[in-house]
Amino acid sequence: MSALLLATLTTALTAPTLRQAQPLVGPRHGTRRTRPVLSSSSGGTSTSADPAQAVFDSLLQDTPGIEGAVALERTASRGRSLVTSRPVEAGEQLLRIPLDLCITAHRSGVCGGLVGQTDVMWEAAGDLREEVGEDMYRRGATWDVRLALGVLEATAGAGGPFWDMYRRLLPSPPQMLHPVCLPAAMQAELQDSELQGGTTERVALLRDVYPMLANHATHPATASYEQMGAPMEMIPSPLEWAYGLVTSRCFTMSDGDTFAFVPFLDLCQHDSPPAADFASDGEAFHLRALRPLDAGEQVTICYGDDYNSRRMFKQYGFAPEDGVETDADLLRELCPQRASDTEVLKPSDLEPLLAAFKAHNESPLATPARLTAVYDAITDDSAPAAPALLAALRDVSAAFPTSLDEDEASMLTPAKDPRARAVLEYRVQRKRLLRLAEQILDKYCGAREK
Numbered sequence: 001m002s003a004l005l006l007a008t009l010t011t012a013l014t015a016p017t018l019r020q021a022q023p024l025v026g027p028r029h030g031t032r033r034t035r036p037v038l039s040s041s042s043g044g045t046s047t048s049a050d051p052a053q054a055v056f057d058s059l060l061q062d063t064p065g066i067e068g069a070v071a072l073e074r075t076a077s078r079g080r081s082l083v084t085s086r087p088v089e090a091g092e093q094l095l096r097i098p099l100d101l102c103i104t105a106h107r108s109g110v111c112g113g114l115v116g117q118t119d120v121m122w123e124a125a126g127d128l129r130e131e132v133g134e135d136m137y138r139r140g141a142t143w144d145v146r147l148a149l150g151v152l153e154a155t156a157g158a159g160g161p162f163w164d165m166y167r168r169l170l171p172s173p174p175q176m177l178h179p180v181c182l183p184a185a186m187q188a189e190l191q192d193s194e195l196q197g198g199t200t201e202r203v204a205l206l207r208d209v210y211p212m213l214a215n216h217a218t219h220p221a222t223a224s225y226e227q228m229g230a231p232m233e234m235i236p237s238p239l240e241w242a243y244g245l246v247t248s249r250c251f252t253m254s255d256g257d258t259f260a261f262v263p264f265l266d267l268c269q270h271d272s273p274p275a276a277d278f279a280s281d282g283e284a285f286h287l288r289a290l291r292p293l294d295a296g297e298q299v300t301i302c303y304g305d306d307y308n309s310r311r312m313f314k315q316y317g318f319a320p321e322d323g324v325e326t327d328a329d330l331l332r333e334l335c336p337q338r339a340s341d342t343e344v345l346k347p348s349d350l351e352p353l354l355a356a357f358k359a360h361n362e363s364p365l366a367t368p369a370r371l372t373a374v375y376d377a378i379t380d381d382s383a384p385a386a387p388a389l390l391a392a393l394r395d396v397s398a399a400f401p402t403s404l405d406e407d408e409a410s411m412l413t414p415a416k417d418p419r420a421r422a423v424l425e426y427r428v429q430r431k432r433l434l435r436l437a438e439q440i441l442d443k444y445c446g447a448r449e450k
Contacts, residue, residue, distance in 0.1 A: 050074040065098035095287035105147035124212040148242040177317030178244030181236035213239035271300035322367040328376035335384035352447035
């Protein structure tokens with residue numbers, strides 16, 4: 001595609017007659033990303049009573065070394081998050097968490113932050129203070145798995161009194177929305193074979209590397225459900241629960257080779273641009289305001305990624321409901337790339353392409369992020385030919401076991417299980433992107449054939 005044509009098309013697509021794409025600030029999308037609500041509520045913004053409030057207040061006020069200007073908030077729309085407890089200025093410290101309260105894992109597999117180790121972990125994994133060894137590393141015991149072992153131990157009593165209480169601020173196993181924590185039946189409900197396949201492989205790896213930790217009885221967070229007689233196929237194993245916590249909430253330390261689960265900091269939601277940023281030194285993690293904040297304002301950080309919706313769900317257990325611009329990747333992958341499939345847009349293609357976007361700009365499916373994703377998928381230099389991509393979109397849509405309309409109707413009924421709700425939201429968001437792309441391409445290809 002020529003530079004002149006690209007510039008002309010970009011200008012036209014951001015004219016006032018179309019919804020404007022968000023500026024590329026930080027990650028390529030400007031959409032706030034929050035963890036899904038851990039309740040059956042279907043929306044709302046009012047605050048609700050949080051049984052963990054007293055635990056949060058006690059730990060923040062009484063733990064030596066913690067300094068903070070933050071409070072815990074729980075709302076129906078955002079779930080649990082941090083807000084400012086007083087007005088702060090740009091550059092002011094919002095939170096300081098000593099490193100000795102963090103659970104860490106080095107790339108070598110050495111874990112830190114524990115005050116001891118349970119007999120179960122000794123038998124399952126040996127001494128967590130030692131390097132993992134080449135054989136276990138090749139089998140899959142990488143730093144993220146080892147950090148999950150550390151978090152598992154900290155929440156089983158080997159982290160000391162602080163972690164005995166902090167565990168109450170973490171989501172319980174049935175509330176974990178990370179894909180590895182989903183029951184097998186719910187993984188199928190994602191209706192995304194690539195995401196489901198990757199999740200199945202990861203679960204199999206965890207059970208192969210540390211098979212003892214697939215037993216629910218080995219950790220108090222999961223053993224209690226077995227004792228209550230809960231259907232255990234609906235409860236993630238101890239290691240799956242800890243792994244979901246780690247991959248969605250860990251932070252990289254200043255050396256670049258050590259990773260940490262940082263209490264309190266893990267409660268920050270994402271925004272781009274964010275309200276605050278974090279850093280670590282040899283003694284603590286520090287959270288500082290990037291701009292002036294009023295009392296009660298949400299403290300957000302940037303997760304620092306440029307993921308598409310699938311990868312967002314894979315790592316964090318949710319995807320932005322309006323999509324992200326990098327979802328263009330999800331469209332291009334539908335049409336396997338061959339030299340004969342590529343298409344260079346010509347100046348004569350500009351008018352029908354603009355008409356197709358204008359015709360769907362006010363569609364309920366159209367958001368700035370989705371429009372940009374469709375635009376990128378069509379106009380990229382390596383984009384598949386429009387007719388080939390349209391045919392692929394139709395094939396994928398026809399293969400879904402449920403339609404977008406059926407899924408949107410299901411969204412009107414509150415889900416009893418927050419994981420089922422998160423799965424439904426993911427597939428609705430993905431289908432909205434595919435339908436919008438299909439509608440735009442259908443009009444565009446039809447106009448070119450005339």
